[in-house]
Amino acid sequence: MTTIKLWKFFAREDLYECYQCARCTGSCPAMEVAPAFGPRETILKCLNVGHEKVVQDERIWLCCTCNVCEDRCPQKIPISDLLVALRNSAARRGNIPGRLVMAIELLAKTGRSMIVHQLDEMRAHHGLAPLPPAPVEEIRAILEKTGLREVVEF
């Protein structure tokens, strides 16, 4: 299993810039509806228990990626970079929701994020020409090279 260098995505020192003021968390939609960590606690956990523990927790996937936290942070901490990095790291350790695995497989196999079903008729209903096929071979080749297989088989 390969791991990623988390602190190349997000400067570790930035964790210490956090006031723990929770201005971010006050606007976090995921926390309102689900047992998400929210941004403040994510940062605190990275400091207290270490990111190695954080990326093992499936609750990190509850974040909507709405980026409101980064917008609100008075310290201008690039929180979205941290949240991306943590989940990249989690995915490499097998902590990744099944739905997301399916979505990525579909993308890698078809070059698109949607299942194509009876598309020509539907497009014709709206007066549109058929959708040209995606350049699947080229996309697969690129994704082989970037190492997507480290995370998802396709």
Add this chain to the structure above:
Amino acid sequence: MKYALFLGCAIPIKYPGFEAATRLVCQRLGIELVDLPFSCCPPPTSMKLVHYDSWLALAARNLCLAEEAGLDVMTLCSGCVNTLKEANRTLKQSESKKRRVNKILEEHNHRFKGTIDVTHILDVLYQDTIVERLIKETVRDLPMRIGCHYGCHYFRPPGIMYPGELSDAESYVPVQMDHLLSIIGMEPMEYSRKFLCCGSPLGANADQDAGYAITQTKLQYMRDRDIEALSVICPSCFEQFDMGQIVLGRKTKEKYKIPTFFLTQLLGLAMGLSAKEVGVDVHRIKARKLLDGIGIG
């Protein structure tokens, strides 16, 4: 005015009506659209979270196609614009990332150079020359209390999406859609937590019920202001509100439904196109009564 049209996945496959409306409206406004063999953007809510390098390389390939055609990219989706704008900026700024990506793309005869810009159709429409043209092309007003939902990724994080507009003291919130809709006689309404997420990524990735709980919150704030219809600029947000009201309705039995439109559908209606031409006939939450009420069949 000419752009490479980046359709993304959801629009041409799930909501071709938005594509039809967009093509018709752009034609009337003198915006020429060129189709290129793009792939998925890929989304900031899936591929980027799972494998950043794959996300960057696929985005770079899409950017290369537009560079090769010598055109700026116009997207129709908050997610696509977020991915392509950020990737474009990252690759323009980081020599090492650009080198890494180009090593892979060169095998397929692409090379990222950093010669184009990425924009969303809302910003294209908001240009002075287009607004003037829109005023001329508008043949009927759509008097409705309309709520705008921009989609988080269209404008956040502002440092990436709208770096020029941002001062240190304030964050950026968009106004373009509200302004455009007032031109076609709509009444854009303020409502609580207007910039709250629609809930879609949470639903898609982890917990559908939790995702819809956010949607429900947002819809309630709109109902509190007697909003009659909702305008969006992202197919994922659209689905969250359109399909979401069906799913939520099974539980809540809520009678007050809010028909949702893609921005260019509303502009098309104002230009005299029919409901079928702009594709509103296939929406789950039907707009018929609302449109009948203002004399549009």
